Amino acid sequence: MSAEAQTHSSRIGWLVVLGVGICLLVAPHVLDRYPRYILTEVIIWGLFALGFDIIFGKTGLLNFGMSSFFGVGAYGFVYAVKYVYPSVWLGILSGMMFAMVFSIVVGWIVTRFSSHYFVVFTIVISMILFFLAMNLRTITGADEGINIRLPDLQIIAWQFSLRSPITKYYLILGVAAAAFLVVWLFFDSPIGRAVVAIRENEARAQMIGYNTAYLKLVAYTLSGTVAGLAGAMYPLLNSTTSAELFFWILSGKAVLWTVVGGAGTLWGPFLGAALLVTAEDAFSSWLVDFYPILVGVLLIAIILLAPKGVLGTLFQIIAERRESTEPGGRS
Amino acid sequence: MVKPKMGTTRRQFIKTGILGAGALSIGLGFPAIVRGKTAPIRIGGLMDMTGGLWAFGTWGHRSIEAAVKRVNAAGGIGGREVTYVMEDSATNVQTGLRKLRKLIEQDGCDFIIGPCNSGVNTASAPVVEQFTTPHFAWGTALSITQDKGNRFVFRGINNIRHGMVALAKIMGSELGKRYYCLGADYEWGRSVISEFRRVIDPVGGKMVGEEYSPVGTEDFVPYLNKIKADDVDILVGGYFTGDILKLARQAYEKGLLKKMQIIGGAMPTGIAPKEFGPAGNAVWFTSYGPQRMADVPDALKPFNKVYRDAIGLDAEGKDAKTGEEGSPSYSWTPWEHVFWIKRGIEKSGWKGKDDVGKFIQALEGMKVEAGDDFPQGPKAMRAQDHQVFTDQYVYKIQDNQYQLKGIVPAKDMDYPSEVDYTKQKV
């Protein structure tokens, strides 16, 4: 059963979502400081990978240049907060808008290509951006980047200090949840489902009346905007940004997290990021030497044996179990 | 997307189960949270164990480990044991920042010794300030103790500015006035060149050209083509380790190095001088410490031997066990950082987090003598910018050997501080 059928999800599904939601809300008060930090970071990386999932898992285009959006979003935040007006909200909005404009421009070029042409194109454009970011140091600070001081968080009349990691956590969780909801609604809507049709069969989608070039641009823009939003929260968490964010390694990580977690599931990227970031954290100090090999093997194994990733395969199994017990019926 | 065959079979279920379990077990590797409440003083080492700067990280790690062992063997600091936790920052800013948090927040480290990677050090500055944890930077980019630093950041090693001043002084008459700059397009590469210009321009240096190549350049010839051998005395190479090797060899093969000399940004780590081949005879380096025992001033020899023996570095600057090239130019710094921490604690009577202010004030302006604790030589920690001033070494490759050309004492490399951290709150 396709992931799409999950949207008219069972009661159990909602219970799981509710459970995860409650856990996330309680987490900062239960977890120790560092796990809380990791969790905050995982939410950002998960959101970033969600951006990748939109274009890869849902639309079927492998964008190997996601780091560009993340970098653009991060710089968008920093510029606004540092040079325009010290407001976190303005920063987030600015990061998102920067990424959106950037993805529309780039998307206009790249979405006319598909398959491997698209892959190489996106790598090349992200490399161009990386070289420029390193070169234009008066604007970007190159690899040393720009450090910022975070203003207080203002919500209507209340002020919260962002020196408190718990405030940061809730802010980031809130923004990520809102973005996730928008993406989720998008893929439940007529236009979002049409995007998925492109992944399945682009020629046919076009034939039954979909302007696939336009839809791909829409998906690409949404993908870039979500990744940019994640990027905007990076300096929010770490008070710094640098041109290194544009490097292709970060794009590779988005691929890794999403494929492992489950491409096309929307939840998968978060799961993948959680699993692999904690794994990297736990392993890289005592398994330094073999960690990359492990990652390589995992990637190959997943794509060959369970191409829907951990979560996608789980969904599939549950769905087929359910189907075998209640034949027929739409929902 | 991938279209799997329909129908989940038992086999597929098992497959997924195994993969899922594998992934989960990776996740659950998350170590238990251990928080020290009592005695030990915790030092965290953020080291680039993997990635481009792995060689620095590996030697830095050995250095700290040995120093901590030595401190503990002598009864710890003020009777308290010192524990050392290392995290791999993977020569990557994002990973480095996370591991920094891990050291501070999870492992409860009281002091951080940073990696050789300037990018990680500058990005760490706001974090250590937020957590009021003193950070000892090892990178040599000038900005770490200037605009990018703050009151919690110290650096126990000279920076590129010292390096270039020393080079100019030692090369003296050999230093021609016409120079051409070619550097890697990142901050460190650029600052090598700007610091060189800062030294040479006031004494009549004439820049013939300036170029920055994108990171990861394989072929330098398109840029070398622009250089006319007769017009240039010195090629300033703002490159690190492997890249300076490539640059020198390609310049030699192009016939540029008949008279021209090359200045490398810093002593390479892990690269044997013979790798340079005949190109080496034109290559100069600035070095933050002595390469071989023979290069160490007599007064410092006994101290240097203690440190070398402790970390397994032989008299030639190689790994005593494997015979591979070490990082003698750099690896003394993390060792000394441990002892800066020790001195700071002893002087301030630091007991825990609340005494950080006292600790910082104790280090500001502190002078230390050479000894087993400070084998590289005597040093002064300048109060305003937390920059150490110490001797700088200058090397040249000659006949497949790193040959010491001179040592420049700290007093000859002084420069006014552009910042004053002492005005910041602690």
Added chain:
Amino acid sequence: MAELIISQVVNGLVWGLILALISIGLTLIYGQLEIVNVAHGALYTVGAVVAYYAFSTFGGWVFALVLSPLALALLGLVIYLTTIRFALGKPPIVTVIITYGILFILEQTVFLTYGGVPRSIPTPIPYNIPFIGGDYPVYRIFCAVFSGLVIFCLMAFLKWTRYGLWTRATKQDYETAMNMGIPVRRVYAFVFCLGSALAGLGGALAAPISSVTFTMGHSIIIDAFIVVIMAGFGSVIGTLVASLVIEVVIGVSAAFVNPVMAKVIGMAIMVVVLFIRPEGLFGEK
């Protein structure tokens, strides 16, 4: 200025031929197996490392030049049998991810065995010839000539031998080829080995110019992808032309603008070409 431009063009042609050698391996593998081999750069690295060991063990450069492609062909066979075989017929994006995994494994294996320190191989032909505005290393000219020769032989091979015929037949129509009794699977394995061997040969040739480190494949793979895509995936002659064009353009623009902009111009050329001709210079629609 004219001198500078001429020397940039010459160096661009030389370096372009070496790049073409590596890129042709990539394009062959794609043209035949529809595998987008992201690990090709790692194969190039392994080729250089094998060359280093061959050189330091046997002391002769010729050994490196022979052993590297052979070793890489063998490595290619191992990779084909263990992973690529299962990726055949999957969408290209799946093959990207599989070979991305292979990249991790190969690169880290090189790091663990060869080590992370850059090492160098002395120039096999340590002579320069005077050339406008300076000298030019003979070894580079040898590399260019040798690469050109290999590419020529390869094209002749593909055109006139039975295996060449088989590969073309398989490329055009898998099923008919099968029915005609062509051992399709063997042709696939052969082409993958051939592509790997070319990457290895490229690594061995470039090793004395560059320095041998475990990350040396990173920048070359991106350059290779740029020329392959600009040529149109699968076109051998197109790849040759595109390599030469790109390298010459980068060289000549380096005479006028800064190196980073020169590189960006090289990349932008690809963007423009594909914008006008989405199937690439020599690609089929």
Added chain:
Amino acid sequence: MNNDVVLRTEQLSITFGGLNALNGVDFEIREGEVLAIIGPNGAGKTTFFNVLSGNLRPNSGRVIFKGQDITGLPSYEICRRGLSRTYQKTSIFQDLTVFENIRLGAQIGHGRHHSWLRGALSDKAVVSVVEELLEMGGLNHQANQPAGNLSHGDQRLLEILIGISTRPELLLLDEPSAGLSAKETRQITQWVKDLSQTTIRNVIIVEHDMDVVTELASAIYVLNYGEVLCHGPVGEVKCNPQVQEIYLGKSV
């Protein structure tokens, strides 16, 4: 022009590498007509469909649909104007459910494809159309199956259902019986016949099976080497000696 004409082509020509795939094809279908196009392999039947539906752009000639020139319009635009087609080689959304396959077309038919502010399934109008179509095709018990799980026969049926889900005024059927057994062929023929008498009144069908053609079509166009050999009512064309020679010789 006659208002009755639904679709008309004028001197439609297209070449592939020097080969004339279509050569000056004049074609016309009137309101309420079911036309068949026959011809040997490579005669240009599918190419003709590809040009009509906008997959290919003709080298010369025009396609007039409902009085408007649609030559060279992108295929999605042509579909939105009311011309839909199916494929000889089944082209469905394999991983999506049968329901979703049809719903994707139906939301186009209702002009709801731009919305992203409401759930796709809360659109009652679209959903009821989908349910109707499922009922019509007898696929309602498999609505939640991934389309790839269906039998070949059901996939052919789904192919047509997707084609009509966009509420076309003209439907192009490319060999609906391809790969079906005799029994399945009879079923689908009957089904298409019912369809053409109720919902979709204008159909052009490319078919090899003369029984199917005879059953469904009122008139036939015969294509050969990209040209219209002859056309007219079924009985008339069948008797044409030229046609019998090149194509029907063996089967009639």
